[in-house]
Amino acid sequence: MSESPSAPRFGPYAFALTEDETRVAAARFGLRRALAGRLTSAHLAPLAAFVLAISFTAILALTGLIGRRGGEAALLLAIAAFMAQRLTTLRRFAAARRACLREVEAMREAGRLVLSVDETGLGFAGAGAPLRWNFADCHEAEDAGGLVYLWPRSGAPAIVPTRVFAGAETAAEFVEFLRARLPGRLAPPPSGG
DSSP states (O other), rough: OOOOSOOOOOOOOOEEOOOOHHHHHHHHHHHHHTTTTIIIIIIIIIHHHHHHHHHHHHHHHTSSOOHHHHHHHHHHHHHHHHHHHHHHHHHHHHHHHHHHHHHHHHHHHTTTTEEEEOEEEEESSSOOEEEEEGGGGGEEEETTTTEEEESSSOOOOOEGGGGGSHHHHHHHHHHHHHOOOOOOTTOOOOOOO
């Protein structure tokens, strides 16, 4: 498959993730894993239930259908239930962050990695087993926190520090190169002269 002359060519780039990059990547990976498709049901629904419980209790207490002490007890129970749910959610986030840190740490411990990019995906070669991400199996590419991520539908993302590129412009071109090859993306319109 021939490539147009205006398409950028990237790689090979050699790098090793630093401890700070590993922590940043693991935090982002952990957050995305913890939120994976459950933002509405796991986060907004308990908040809505809490607000409704407080409102309903306040209305009942103000109209005199329940006594003041009963209203206070109901409010305290609602607060306790809401706080217990939030603590459970925080524990799930912390567990996801720890699991993701182990996955990203394995990439850092592999040492010096060499990034190679072709038309079907990108891969890392290094001291450990070679890693490969095919564009067809990925759904998003982003540049955040000094790192470029290629997010697969499942599993750990490909992580490339932007410091390996010649400049911010080259890193932005790399991200656009990745995005253009993801499934479901429209080809960029031809440039008119």
